[in-house]
Amino acid sequence: MFEQEQETIAQQIKEYCLEQGLPDLPLRWKWIPFSAHWGISTSFFQLAAADAKQKGQKVNVAACARELAEQVAVHLGQPVEFERLEAVRGYLNLYFSTAEYAQRVLDTVLEQGSDFGRNPSTGEKVMVEFSQPNTHKAFHVGHLRNVILGDAVCNLLDAGGNEVVRANYIGDIGLHVIKWMWNYLENHDGEIPGEEKIRWMGDIYSEADRLYQDPLVEEKVRTLFARWDRKEQDIVDLWKTTRQWSMEGFQQIYDLLNVRFDRFYYESDVEESGKEIVAALIEKGIAVDERPEGAVIVPLDDILGTEEVYRVLVVLRSDGTSLYATKDLSLGIQKFEEYGLDRSVYVIDVRQSLYMKQIFKTLELLGYDWADRCEHLAYEIVNLPGNVTMSSRDGTVVLLEDLIKEATARTLSIVQQKNPDLAPAQQQQVAQAVALGAIKYSMLSRDNTKVVTFDWETALDFNGQAAPYIQYAAVRCNSILRKADVNLPASAPLDYEMQEAEVHLIDLISRLPGEVARASRELKPLYISTHAYELAKGFSNFYNTCPVLKAEEPIRSHRLRIVAAARVAVANSLAFLGIQAPDVM
């Protein structure tokens, strides 16, 4: 928001360096820490070090930097854009003219509203593939991180100025589907799912999985698989019908989570084209056909002259049936051909890192120049205490519906207690927004590389640094604005000395666009979760120290604008994370 001023000063410093025969280095700007006022800062250590190196001198860099900073400060004098400047221990701190900048920040935020925080367009088109559920199976907490992360990353890429295509890739074929259909025909023929479609589908699947341990059942399932392979009409029909039930169940979950997709891909749609890709790989001499003794493989290390780096990618089974890789190669190509993408992001857990590397490398060998614009966004999995991975086979899954149900129930009782006058329907609505926010935030507020351990106590603990705290800040903003009972006062120059809390809050608000840019660039919603919390904390501090409604004019009007801007910043931050900011709590 202060690029102009920063650029002006940077230019002046650059000119000074030229005059003094100092090296031409780009300056790195940061916010000034430990300050009740706000501004930007840069240091001269690099410049001092580079200068010494250039002159071949051995010097005390810290002392030189200090001196440089002081000289630059003298040279700059009193820039009109800034209230004051100081040289401290090798740093140059430029303090904004508080009143003027505060007004500018507030004006900008209030004018942009729900667009505040968004960055200018990059003109890039990015596809993000995430969620990738298997039909005929349950949707559990282990799958949740992917959806929440993928959705937030889409929001952030979008806010970062990219055109985003949200893609889902449905695992609608494979042994798990056949097992499910066998069990359905054997033990549940004619049944139809009720309201809880996913639970019902998942139950039939885990039952099938249990029964499958019996060799006799395994034999029967194999027979059914053969019928499926022959594309027998009644089996294909059953598959279509039951797959649809799963899709409807997924849609319930996505609706609940408020996550949407632009494009659904199905494994079944890329199976045949995948086999054609494999044929092309063989023809080009990239893949080796070891059938019938072996499979069709791409010996990546041999081709690339590397050792134990890319290993071997199996692209087709020895019996000619497809593998995940068969289909992923085809899908990767289809994505680019269909959308003319600049980038293609895969949100898939970290265990598939090697596999992803192999797929991208194989696409590169096939001659696709966009292969290096494919990215694997790896995240760690959600485990149960004791580092137990959730598995439907072992019955160790926590169903998503159960988590949400429990979290909502618990939140509802708090809402009823805090806000007894609210209509029950609204209480329910608020409880759900808060419960979902808490669940999402807990997944987004740690780095993608960190394992999440799920336990009920932690998952349902909404105290401290958690979404409800942030939502509460937005609610308090609302409450003040509602009680003010006036239209938002017009922008006006400040003619009172702001409190530290006010300056700090406005400072935090002004940082949001930068944080969005960083989070979008690095695909790290964590930066926004942290910043949203900082904002809420900044507001709480303001709330406690700066009366709004009881303040005298012109302070009252100005503070109302601060509150309105804070509300926008907090709500937008949450929105980027896929979290709602309720009006009341």
Next chain:
RNA sequence: GCCCCUGUAGCUCAAUGGACAGAGCGUCGGUCUUCUAAACCGCAGGCUGUGGGUUCGAAUCCCGCCAGGGGCGCCA
């Protein structure tokens, strides 16, 4: 054997190669006749796993070691 990730306060986690490593939880102690106490304030708590190196400057980059997790030809 090769590769990837992680190691920071009692616990869970932050920290653009930069100023004094910060939050939350937990412990203890204070704040409601006040815009919603789902809040605020305060105390205590650290050789950033370990040994080297690079750098003016390292939790951050490089190398070794230790500990934990994950991956490595026909699962997805």
